[in-house]
Amino acid sequence: MSQEIVEVKEIGSGGVWVEGIQKSACGSCNARKGCGHASLAELGRPMRLWISTSERLDAGQHVVLDLPDGALAASATTLYGLPLVALIIGAISGQNLGGDTAALVLGGGGLVAGFLLARHLASRNRERWQPRIVSVCERPGF
Template identity: 40%
Template sequence: MIKEWATVISWHDGLAQVSCDVKASCSSCASRAGCGSRVLNKLGPQTQHTISVPSAQPLVAGQKVELGIGEGSLLTSALLVYMTPLLGLFTVAALFQLCFGSDLAALTGALLGGVGGFLIARGLSPKLAARDALQPTILSVGLPPELLRIDTASSEMGQ
């Protein structure tokens, strides 16, 4: 089970809108200064993802929830997104190479197969997303924000 904390935006009729922060791929490694992934993450936009998750328990905006999704679900999605265009690319490129016998035909077939595979993955993804087994679930719920209190006076007295 892959777990991630999210913040509740709203809750209505058993459906919670939650926001998950996009995290950089690394932030605590000893080689942060020379890491290419860290540099690339700084270039891209730091966005948030908003998703709907069923919740029978009433939730309050600002409340933290822990979401979980099965590893099998994530692998299925990754296979669909990455392997379908790749399979289309190689298959159609090989067919065009066999039929027309030129590298230009193979290149054209590769482009058509890659785009076709992408379109197939795009068409299949809503059907897969509708399955309950592939949906994230709420594993645990944190306290509402109005119940949390941080007492800074006691920590200042001890110093």
Template identity: 35%
Template structure:
């Protein structure tokens, strides 16, 4: 399960609205202090508000929680969203190329096949049951306390 921390905005029965911040890959880079891209990523962080199943946990507003999405959900949705349109595009392009169709027409038809693939995925996604693909509340986040003694100045 892929986990991410979030903050509880409000609780509505069995649904909890949480706010997660979309992070860039800059947090793991060693050169982030001297990199302009890191500054832009921090300035452009997006806050995402989403409903999450409460999952029987006792949470209240402003609690820090961990939400999780199953890995299979990410893999399947990625394959569905990107793989189907790309495969449709490549299949049409290869078929028309083998048939000896002019390149301009082949490219146009391949592009239209990709658009049709996106349209098909959009239509199919409305009929599929994605309830087990949604993020869930996993647990409350542990508050991290510093174990370093602080010096007092007088």
């Protein structure tokens, strides 16, 4: 698991909005050109996340988040890849069974089925993929 220091931006019912740019891995690996984290860090665009917590925090505080290994890749593959694969399988099956109209219908059906399955898998894995607050930093600037 990787840990990142982020700033609490807003307090909400049942959690907080945090914002930060992941920097921990950006200077330490060789995949900088193909890495989304390095690209975001170069752009200087902050990542904003909703974190469920019962801990009492204030806007402006810094906290340490624990990000589960592989959670981003697993969730992105599930939410984007699964519907796309289901669309392609449905379209190919439809083309083989009955031509363009069947490909359109089965492709659309596959896309909808893929989104429903992705939604089910995402809700089932929500706890495993969710970042958690590990600790509150004593002072900003650490």
